[in-house]
Amino acid sequence: MQELIADKVHDEARQGEAFAPGSIAIQQYKKHFYIESYGCAMNFADSEVVAAILHSDGFGATADTNKADLILINTCSIREKAEDRVRKRLTEFRQMKRTRPGLIIGVLGCMAERLKGAFLEEEKLVDIVVGPDAYRSLPSLIEEAGGGQKGVNVLLSRDETYADIAPIRLNSNGVNAFVSIMRGCNNMCSFCVVPFTRGRERSRSAHSIIKECEVLLNDGYREVTLLGQNVDSYHWMNETSNVAVTFAQLLEKVALISPLLRVRFSTSHPKDITDDVLVTIKKYENICNYIHLPVQSGSSRVLQMMNRTYSREWYIAKVDRIRQLIPDCGISTDMIAGFCTETEEDHLASLSLMEYCKYDLAYLYFYSERPGTLAAKRFADDVPLNIKKRRLQELVELYRNHSLISMQKDVGKTFKILVEGPSKKDALELQGRNEQNKVVVFPKEKYRKGDYVMVKITGCTAGTLIGIPAPDFRR
């Protein structure tokens, strides 16, 4: 057991997903690409930008590596294990290259950025290495690689947001879509590699975000998740009016597109989420009452070493405020067990904070030192692995108790569910999520993907609510 992953929509939950051709029909193209994505939602959203860039360059998508002229792997560096998975996968791709010399293999994303040209030394059969801000250069790098040259572009940018590129949705259920609203991160959490792999924070134009959401709505999508490492610091200056748009204002603009379009967002940094954002969530029925508010540790001493810039008390006050303003708000978190110097007392503080917050969802990890980060430079990774794992296990067990209680509390309630498709286990049942991001399964009856259905909860398992349609129920 290494880490607990509670939800598919969140980051490391989605590992190594290839995609089906979707809207790019295979037969129209002479060249085909295959892409496999790892890491957070932002990386998956980036793969959709990459698909659009390749599409304009004459590439069709394929989900079959045997049919691909170009194999891309969009990588994650967040923990050592994430990188190990990519290396393992690259070994398999290398085998393919031995029998198909014309095949081009490219490494994209955070690992490409972290290792840069060293990747070509390390992985001799990789042809191109492209960082997260350099995807526009893919066509020229692919052309050079076709001529036998190796190519690297890992330049980070201060202004690239790919705002003008309409992403091609990959593996889409046609209901939920990710929309990137910003890139990079200006926080320097000492454990985290993201500021180094993704560069400085920059916000995408509000116009282009709204346009993308409108197009999605017209294409039948019913839910958008606005993505950024720290969405509450979204700040875009409208150069025509000279007026800045904040995250609360952006949320409102997206919510106003249509009451049929549900709005989610991730991730909120506890130091930056404002009352304005909470009030906006409360004001619009289509903004989901759900906040992902990573705490990382329950010990103020550890939080300070992590450079999170808030204390345990500050965080608790934030959770209290959320619950005061939005009583039925789902709250989830990320926590790290066994950060440098963490004592049993610090660990107990994490457990007691978890006990206080009673999270609906939690993503729990043990600390993995990342080269080049502030923590790697300043602190010894001194908590033994067996202790990290034991502490993680204790967090996982407590979280599981809370999440089961949270599910049980929902029995008897009625929620508005956005249908995402058939249930995985039974074709006669549908699956969707409530505002609080919980998966709900119920009999199909006359309902279809993309419908909103009032569902009365009649039972639950540890991870799923079970219900029956209650069409006459009014909130």
Ligand code: SAM
């Ligand atoms: N920007 C978000 C935030 O500030 O909470 C999260 C970014 S990161 C992609 C997702 C999660 O990975 C973090 O919240 C943290 O819990 C975990 N993480 C990041 N670096 C880690 C490390 N070196 N070891 C273990 N977990 C890590």
Ligand code: SF4
């Ligand atoms: Fe990493 Fe912290 Fe930025 Fe999140 S806010 S991406 S944890 S540096």
Ligand code: F3S
């Ligand atoms: Fe995301 Fe992993 Fe990069 S979590 S930002 S893909 S390091």
